[in-house]
Amino acid sequence: MSSVGSEARQIGFTLIELLVALGIFLLVTGAAFALLSSSQQRYQTESQVLTSFQEARLALDQIVRDVNDSGFPPPSFLITGFPRNSSSSPFAWSLGAGYPGASCQIAPPGGGGNCTTATAGLTSPGDFDLIVETDPNPLDPSCPPNPCPVLWIRYQLQGTTLYRGTAQKASGGDPDTATSTQLVPFVQNVVNNSSSGQITQYQLAYPTMFPLNAPVPIFSYNCDTGGATTPCWSAGTNNAPANIRDVVVTLIVSTPTPDAKTGLPRIVQLNGRGRRVNPNQ
């Protein structure tokens, strides 16, 4: 019997054994759950970064493609009476600033210039506003009578959302008002035009970003001068939307929420360059 009882005791566990096993189990699962929770936070933040990154990449690709194609068809395609079938200029500006007959001056860094729009303080072409004039698909069968008219394609930053809108070019029309009613959100959480307080926040996590401690223009322009291509604001008499050759695009996007682990903001900066190939006359 005693041998049977001893066998039965051997089958079960002592309290010590159980406590030790439970302790080890708790340690292992605790570590595993800590890892899991940390990875979840990480996954959450990284997937947000990824989404922002992807959205910005696609936007950058589209902006660069529109800029490359700007000014098609050039003014040499103009037929008297049909200005809507050719581009007056690769990049449009507002009727109030003289479009298309009288040109305007693109602002130097920090604002200025006189390519004003109906929105006070906003210039186009400007740091955060650009109207491309092009005909993406003149043979598109969906818009008879062919050829399809030229479009004004506008990119405008409002707050932290970059909007995109297209409107058909119309004789005597205003590229500014025509596109302003067509804008739809294109990229969210664009932080190029942040306040100095936010910039300080970003620089805690990314010391090299916003190097001038000031908003970073989404669009900066280089103009043809007959010689070297220089930044438009320093191109003197050649400072005009029709002379823009390169548009350097800088998109800085942040995640919707700060990093779940560190609490710091996560931002991504993307750079691209569109080059107008079409002649401007």
Place this chain on the structure above:
Amino acid sequence: MVAQSTMRKRQREAGIALLISIFILLLISVVAIALVVSSGTESSLAGNYRSATGVYYAALSGLEEARGRLLSKNSDAFTTTNASGFLPATGIALNMGDTYYLINPVGGEAITPWDTSSTYGDNQFGVEFGPSGFGAPTNPSPTALSVWNRNPLLALNLPGPLYKWVRINAVSEKSAGIDADNDSLANNTVPLYYDGAHFSNNPLAGPQVLELTAFAVLPNGSQKIVQYLAAPTPLNLPNFPAAITLAGDSANTVPANSLSYSGPNSPSFNVDGTDSFRFPFGSCTATGNVYAGIGYTNTSDNSQTNIKSVQVVAHASDYKGTGAVTPNVLPVTMPPSLQTPNDYNNLVQTITKNADVIITPGSGTSPPYTSYATTDMTSLGMSPTNPLTVVVNGNLDFNGWHSPPGPGYGLLLVTGNLKYDPDASWFGIVMVIGKGTMTGSQNGGGEVDGATLVAQTVNPSTGASLTSLGPASITFSGTMTGAQGFYYSSCWIRNALPTASYKILSFHEITQ
């Protein structure tokens, strides 16, 4: 029993350990896979953007290669590498519907874009020209190999840009979506031409508009089609105000710096400012406008007296031109961009940059003369359809420039003295800028049709640069006989203008 029970206990413990290890392994794997997947997506997104940019530039490089090789003065020009069978001869328009392909195969692959079912088939052509009645490219189309498939680059085995083909063809109003003549009809049979500002259906308006379409594919499958419309544009030269223009310092009052001209005592020698086309070819017609016979810029010095010299007055009726002035020796104005020696030096540089042939002077004689015979000029193969821009950096002697090897066609620029032989004929533009002297004393029946311009920018003895234009001179000896003379011809002038480049008239990325 003891042994069995111990065994059971061991088995149960082993099971728990296994379960725990599997569980932990699972957790770690999930985290690891999530991380790998996440960074993988990120890098593939960056890859997408990179390949989109890469394929864009690959296609653009195809366009640029074709545009460059259309220009006959380039070393790999189609006229050099594919002298026959590729594009029509110079001056002949491409027909609507005809297609020519520049192909760039990699590793011996076959590229037959006219076969729309082939790997790199050209479906875009049908989209553009189907409505005009050309559903598919010419089968087969003439092809030329890219520079990457030709030596010396081929031997270097460099990886070239990954464009597959570039199509060269004519465009019509219909295919380009343009109503060039504003008649509300989209013509689909007449090729478009470019008059320097706009498109036209008129072949006389200017050079033909060519469409270049490049297709690029990367190994990862990214594709792009981009398109140029391009037309050759001539070098921008000043208008010629006279059959012979002597350009000097218009403000000069110093007698020694006056322009001068002396003519031959020959009844057959004419200087005529009437726009004519004495040996017509092609479709050009003379405008009938009348310019000056001899034009001079200096009105405050002895130029007029110098030019109205003995033989000119004696043969006054042979110097014809605008107004009822005989001999037709008239003051003319050069444009503001051509007033100083520097302006003319810039013009010489521009022409030299666009020259087909640059000849440097021979040596030995004093002054060293370059005889046409000792140069490549005999073998240049100039013709009305192949006018060349020839720059002679020094003196040129035309002695014996009979036909053949003459006459010359195109633009002749001599920076030294031009020793004219009346045997010689030149159809186009003759410029003597530099020493600014032209002499002649022999016999012959040749003529210069087009325009002649003489200007002095350096001291003819020392070669030193002048601060204002010097006394340019034309000195034909009284005994020079037989020459037909100098006739103004806008057709020959236009024909002689060097093609500066194939200008991009438009650029467009095709939506796919």
